[in-house]
Amino acid sequence: MPVDHKRINGPEISIPYQLFDKLNTKSLKTQFSEIVQPNGTRADGRTSTEHRKIFLKTGVVSQAKGSAYIELDQTKVIVSVFDPREIPNKTDYSSKGEIYCEFKFAPFSCHKRRLHQQDAEEQQFSAIMKQALESAVFRHEFPNFQVDIYAMVLHNDGAALSAAITAAGVALAHAGIPMYDLITSVTLAVQGNHLLVDPTLEEERLCQVPLFKEEENNHGIVVLSVLATHEQISQFYQSGYLSYACLSSGIEMLTNAAKDIVTLVKKCLVKHVIKSVRIVED
Amino acid sequence: MSKLKSSCKLGILSRPDGSVLFSQDETTVVAGVYGPVESKANKALVEKACVEAHFRPKSGLPGVKDRLNESIIRNVCEAAIATAMYPRTSVVVVIQEMQNNGQLISCALNAACLALLDSGIDMKCMFAAVTCFIHKDESLVFTPPINEDQVKAMFMFVFDSVEKSIIASHTDGSFSVEQYKDALSLCKEECANMFDFFKKSLTIK
């Protein structure tokens, strides 16, 4: 690792201790059957289509124009949005503004320590976030400028990207940036015949590789973001190995789950509006 | 208690507007001052000059530690320079470490003051930095002990030449309030010598 002159550097090589754990010899298949029952009940007692409890709060960053904090049980993400600013390295006129997204895992948010610089996965997630939010925002209201959106994952226990997109939608509304619609996002993990909405990190990990033979080798992760009122999909991402049948039923599950979240997002924002109206009246 | 031997050579560099080779005991630095120069558009301040400090370690690229030194040097110089006289310009102070024997920051600050004086930039006051150490046996001295393990704490103070008030303070190790007071008054006495030295150096020039 090259020496970072702008930080304090640790020893050249250090290894996570988890690698030397008294070996966990259980096969992935048994691990999976331990956390997901054949009928789809999961380790935390949820059914396969059940979303985790969401806690959502606006206005957590006083220095930002808009901000939101979201918890999906253990997964914790904070997002802040700033006033439009000049687009760096751009001189020609453009009639539409731009959205800049930066998605970052905190160094301590995952099992393995993350480095301070953005890695490929974070860059990809940033691009997906941008894709999701672009069609939700009225970009011609701020021509020549870009709105910065920063998401920081403090604790990753699965579905961090979805949490960040949903929170970013709330933060944008909180910032008073004109939007076409509210946006919500949900993740799905697939393993064989099991389609698990809003997976935990453990479930995500076990859906990276096929555990079942032949016809049931479907596995993968799907992330989908929906604009609520207009029933539009603003972002879709899938990785893994899925058949059309599996994918199409997954999309249906996800759109339904995303619709359910909208109520929560609405509640949170209405609370914010009423609060600020009260302050003005007082 | 022995006083520190200081020596300096003003104007040793031709390119900067002011420069000095300064050593205090065994610690030596070279300081150069450029300014006032035109500053970059994004750094220019409407009502005053922008002071920049660059600290270069003896070898290698500057790291986080040098960044802290830079911040101290910049803030101290900013307090002393009559920045309001030079709006929309930059004053750049560059310090190159040559040899470090324990009181690097105070040596760098004194060198910065001399270089500023050499450059002829208007200043509100002079400043002098003094470092003192507490030994393990609780004695207060100016010369850094040979063995670092012997030091219990280090104090660095910067005083202004007008009221002998404190411009900056920086410490290392832990100590009691009484010790801090003692060190402060000791350094305050010593700083007069430093100012004398500055005046003498300038008159010789």
Next chain:
Amino acid sequence: MALCEAEKTFVLHGVEENFRVDGREREDYRPIELETNIVSHAFGSARLRLANTDVLVAVKIEVDVPYPERPKEGKLEFFVDCSANATPDFEGRGGEDLAIEISNSLSAAYKSPEVFDLTKLCILKGHKCWKIFVDILLLECGGNLYDAVSIAVKAALWDTRIPLVKSVTVDGNNVDMEVSDELHDCQKLDVTAAPIMVTVCKIGEQCIVDPNVAEELCSVGAVVIAVSKDKFSTVLQIGSGSLHPQTLLECLQMGEKVAQRLSEALTETLSEINPNKNQDVGFLK
């Protein structure tokens, strides 16, 4: 390139009529030229021209140490470089965003063990493995980059020959390996499941494949679909627009169908390549 409203309408009407600006139907591709083994000092290479899109792919192989958390697997890495030859906008770091987007989509598409088996690249568990660098050089951009890149990558991997390891000896922490000196002693990679990407573009109410630059500008949204055998290995929405769920499903169906046809055509083309024929290849043709 910028299109005015009238031009856009013209393109749109063409798509509606199933008779596109360049005479194609909605599911037609432009002509594709493919050459393999054109970079002599690489382990495998391919150059693909899809109309004006020009992609050069070279595969390099190094010996590396496996990731400690996955000791039984080798490594596969994609690197995309957008050459400024394609457009001055790519000068310096200008093409980096696009390059990262493409390389990320490739990594995602090749991630599943069903698609590409990394365990085959392992030489000695936990100590030695092959690391495959797939370097993609974009020389000209004439639209539909994802498709072109994915086909070229598949062809280059097909062309790749991994040196045969004759023996591996372990001595304490030191691992010695001996690679066969014979030039022809090598093994090929299994690329039957390597994904083909198809970009399905929504223009007006219809979906098309292989959009040219003008069509890309008219599109409100597009979906990049990576198909491996009969399954989807990656699906990625691109562009700034949004899609109705029904449209998304239509796109997926169309993508799968087209990818199957492309895949068949590619297999056929590759099987026809005669390694012994030596002729002027590459840019001199």
Next chain:
Amino acid sequence: MSEQYKILHPVKYFRDHLAHKIRPDGREFGEYRPIVVNLGSISTADGSAIAKVGRTTVVCGIKAELCQPKAEAANEGFLIPNVELPPLCSSKFRPGPPTEQAQVATQLVADILKNSDCLDLKTLCIFPDKLAWCLYADLICLDLDGALIDACVVALMAALKSVTLPAVQYDPALDNKQVNVQERKALSVTNTPIATTFAMFDDKILIDPTVDEEDLSTSLVTIVVKEEELCFVHKPGGCVFTEEQLLKCVEESTKRATVIEEIIETAFKSL
């Protein structure tokens, strides 16, 4: 109207407030903002804490990894603090490498750790010259509203105290290490340094300044107190302080330190 006044003539706005013996956020000069400490909310870290000083929020997560000790300090482990000021926390920052402010903060926090001697690095050694713990303490500021160092130190100390390390069996002959994740032990943190920042504006000294106050002030002082001792008096320049003023600040910070220490204690008790 006051908002426009504030943005066009910030100094006058501030001075007008102070003339009425009140700070723009309604506090008195010697009044500090409420402090909240939240412990162990991040289970992926080996120790974590969130500290809020007023609106300034800093989250600290400590992750332990195994490494070889340095040759010159064969029986010591590592504690690597880094302060991150991501663009998320304030509109002042852009994406990219750490700003100067972040680097200075990192060094200050590292200095405070070293000066206070609160954690003996020797306790992090598992086997001399072979194996030691490296604790990466990452401090991420989520909301920057002044007194960054104060919040960082509180978060760091609370997180350090909550760190538990698994038991390690090391066989030097075979260089074999085995970790028992279930069997965990807390670190022995010997003392709790507490930092207090003061800002000076027109001869008035304000404790625990907000970011607006820091920007307008002519001088800042950070004083760190541990138990009965001082371990850091940092004034990086700016306008002058008299001896009396500086000693007054020391006195104030000693008082505040006991209060904050109690807050951290209570947080641990309620855990």
Next chain:
Amino acid sequence: MSSPLVCLPGQRLCLSDPSHVSGQGTYERGGYIYATLAGVVDIVPKDNVQIIEVRSSGQETLVPSQGDIVTAQIHTITQQFCKCYIKCVGDKVLGRQYRGILRKEDVRATEKDRVEIYKSFRPGDVILARVLPITEAHTYQLSTAENELGVVTAHSEHGGLMVPVSWTEMQCSKTFVKEARKVARVVPESVQNDVK
């Protein structure tokens, strides 16, 4: 006062017809009016038409646009132009300051060729100006070629606050030295702005 009607982005507010028109904070799609902001619905009647508007809760996010009257602070002056930072649009404070440029020929409406920048503005002055059509990406072009536009607050070389004494002059309240400025005719609204 009746409880306000809260709405959220994407919320359908009403049918769009000749008597209901989409106003600020709303958009029209497929014959309906939708909200773009989280805030409160406001119906403004205007010549038999109801304009549906949404007022944002908290501070709305906006950037200066063509025709707006803005408050700016002069940063640098040259012979040809002066650069300034736009801080407010109308009576709304901006979250971020934006760069503006005021060219010599846009200072005054008359006798344009006799304008001299240094006799009109000095760094630090607070001015009112109108935003001209946007041509460059990063900088707003401004104009003060109206009676109501120009310097509203300024400090003399000695630091004293100055009061306008004519169209072209201001006087220091401490030293009574007169300095040349392009003075704005103060309308009540902007009086509050700087005299407070």
Next chain:
Amino acid sequence: MSKNRELLSKIGLRQDGRRADELRRIRCKLGVFTEPDGSAYLEQGLTKVLAAVYGPHQVRGSRSKAQHDSAVVNCQFSMAVFSTGERKKRPRGDRKSTEISIHLRQALTAAIKVELYPWTQIDVYVEVLHADGGIYPACVNAATLALIDAGIPLKEYVCACTASLANNDVPLLDVSHQEEIIGGPTLTVAALPMSGKIVLMEMSQRFHVDHLQKVLDKALQGCKDIKSILDEAVKSHIQDVGSSTGWASTT
């Protein structure tokens, strides 16, 4: 490795069988791409280079770059990561690439009639696909072809060539990668061969000043030879293009 790896064998043959004053085979093609205003591909031995020219067009980026009396020539040198034996980490941005970019600009600015296009910019991008010694000369030669393909007026061809010194006596022409490794000083010259003007000269290591003249002469001779090869390629290209449009047959 064999010990007797000499640059020149006793019978006067080089490692790859060439004679001392023999160039490597040069093959080239103009107009390989459609998007750029001019493009060319050039092989010099195993070294393979692509060049593309855009312009003259409006100055991009900051307008202050524009010059009132001449066009701005902007060059970017880049090497494909797979172009070298050991894989490169980055295609450009390292010190060597930046240096070659600057040298390229110097050589090309000398040949282009820049005064014809004030306030404009000409972009020249070269991409090395295979590096086997003499990268810089190959880039210059390819760029010249691309400029001709783009129809940009040149004072004359600008050609570059390397030369070395074997056995401390015999000058060698057009050094390959193998020969670069074995050692021997490399002299790189970019010249306007018709007028005999040198626009750029660079030496990799020292050799005796007495030898400079003959090595330089050899390199300049190389430039002239290359010029005639390029000239041939340009003529045949124009024949091809011309015959397809029908006007070439009229002459």
